[in-house]
Amino acid sequence: MGLELEFTQEPDRSVSSSFRGSEVFESWPGLLHGGVIATLLDEAMGHCLLAYNKCGFTAELTLRYLHPVASRTPMMVRAWLLHSHRRLHLLRAELRQNDRLKATALGTFIEPPFDNSAAKPSPTRKHPS
Numbered sequence: 323m324g325l326e327l328e329f330t331q332e333p334d335r336s337v338s339s340s341f342r343g344s345e346v347f348e349s350w351p352g353l354l355h356g357g358v359i360a361t362l363l364d365e366a367m368g369h370c371l372l373a374y375n376k377c378g379f380t381a382e383l384t385l386r387y388l389h390p391v392a393s394r395t396p397m398m399v400r401a402w403l404l405h406s407h408r409r410l411h412l413l414r415a416e417l418r419q420n421d422r423l424k425a426t427a428l429g430t431f432i433e434p435p436f437d438n439s440a441a442k443p444s445p446t447r448k449h450p451s
Contacts, residue, residue, distance in 0.1 A: 325362065327399075329369040337370045338400040343393040354391040359417060363427035366401035367413040371431060374403055378411055378431035386426045395419055409433040 329337045341362060349355035364380055371378050391397060401415035409432055417425040 325358075325365070327362070327365055327369075329366070331373045332400075334402070335370075335373045336400055336402045337366060337373055338398060339366065339369075340396055340398050342396045345393065348393045352393055354393040356387060359387065359391055359425050360385055360427070362399045362417060363401070363415040363425065364429065366399040366415045367427065367429045367431065370401035370403055370413055370415075371411060374406075376411065376433060378409075378433045380429055381410075381432045382430040384428045387424075388426070389422065389424045391417065391419055391424045397424070409435070
């Protein structure tokens, strides 16, 4: 079982995906688990790198949980590349539900020191995360 996220590249090169959870992703009845929120934001940032034809690993992830997220109400995650320097990339992601900002993340990603172009997934394919 995965999150079955399908990312779309936006005209500004950000990526977005919708998600509708279920009770299996809850921490408390009706509320999405914080770890699932972190995973959604991390996945969005990883897929955003793909829009720039890059691949990287999460080196650092800083989260802000602003409001509880209802587990069974559709939500949207979106990510942007903020800055790159050599193999390091700084990205931002957010989770919105009913047009309300619920959580944000800043992530530092590092590209591996080898050519991994054959291992890069498509930015729009479903990911088994």
